[in-house]
Amino acid sequence: MRTGAAAGHAGYYHTAGCFGSDEELLGLAVPFLTDGVVSCEPSVVVLDDRNAELVRAALPAGAEVTFLPGGAVYERPAAAIRAYRKILAGHVAAGASQIRIFGELTTVTQGVTWDWWARYESAINQAYDDFPLWSICAYDTRSTPRAALADVMRTHPRTAMPDGQYLPNAGFTDPHLYLSEQRPLVPDPLQASEPTVELLNPTLSEARQAVHAADRGHVASMEVEDLVVAVSETVANAQRHGSGPVQLRLWSGTDRLVATITDAGAGPDDPFAGLLPAGDGTNGGLGLWIAHQSCNHVALHRHADGFTIRLTAGNPHH
Structure with missing residues (x-):
């Protein structure tokens, strides 16, 4: 049986929790965690080390709460x-009728890679909706950029207040609509220079070789190989599901490799493509999902001339 504010709710009860x-x-x-413990509900905390210790010290002694490292999750x-x-x-499977998670994205995610974490916050409204989950996604208003906080209000149906109230977010946007919106692609500074490699309509073999050609030894070899796979899959998607021509560009920096694949199509029909399991793999879903597993940042951009995917290996936080 569901308890607390989520009582009577079916599926995912997704809330933001802003604190200053x-x-x-x-x-x-x-209160969120102790109520879960009293109700014998699995209760999980995913915070940075400092905030995790604050919460751990404030909980009753012996409270059965699981702490997971935010950086790993x-x-x-x-x-x-x-x-x-x-x-x-x-x-x-163990019989839980409700699971509580109190989590906080790491501060670094709210920088240049925020776009795919905002997509994450929107997508999980569907991704977790077949579970009796109640979560509070915590955001520190002292450090979270204003634009990111605006996205938080659009991707969470409600906000948990420190006084115990749960208020609906008037700006909440259905994930299908939010994920389909056209957003500008914030350029990586490397893209201000000429590409290290530029190919038009490459074969998959040429695309893979191009990644190796752009590698200057500044990125771990395993991450380079992951980028090889992601570029190959993305080029294959563009050729199979997009509209030609397909253009591959690669830039090499001191701590990262950046690849863009552009075609004249409109991009995948599925707004959740890349974030959720690919289903039957139609219309590029499988390749995008592989890229999201392999790269340290994937940015998607629908624009007047078509669709661009940017893949980053190495440090994406420039």
Whole structure:
């Protein structure tokens, strides 16, 4: 049986929790978690080390709350979805009627890679909706950029307040609409220079060779090989599901490799492509999902001339 604010709710009860002080953080976290413990509901915390220790110290001694490292869980959005679905399925199989998660994206995710984490926050409204999950996604208003907070209000149906209220977000946008919106692609500074490699209508073999040709030894070899796979899959998608010509560009920096694949099509029909399991793999879903698993950042951009995917290996946080 569902309890608390989620009582009577079917599926995912997705809330944002904005806080501006340690006291407000604890006001959100402690009652939420202790009520879960009292109700014998699996309760999970995913915070950075400092905030995790604050919450741990404020909980009653012996409270059965599981703490997971935020940096490990929130490495890549598609991987986070896969990991959470496994955790949730395990709790449901063990008989849980509700699972509580109090989580906080790491500060670094709110920088240049925020676009795919905003897509994550929107997509999980569907990705977790077959589980009896109640989560509070915590955002520190002192450090979260204003634009990111605006996205938080659009991707969460409701906001948890430190005084215990749960208020609907008037700006909440259905994930199908939010994920289909056209957004500008924030350029990587490397893209201000001439590409290291530029190919028009490459074969898959040429695309793979191009990644190796652009590699200057500044990126771990395993990440380079992951980029090889992602570029090959993305070029194949563009050729199969997009409209020609297909253009591949690669830039090499001191800490990263950046690839863009552009075609004249409109991009995938499925707005969740890349973040959720690919289903039957039609219209590019499988290749995008592989790219989201393989790269340290994937940016999607629908524009007047077509559709561009940017893939980053190495450090995407420039």
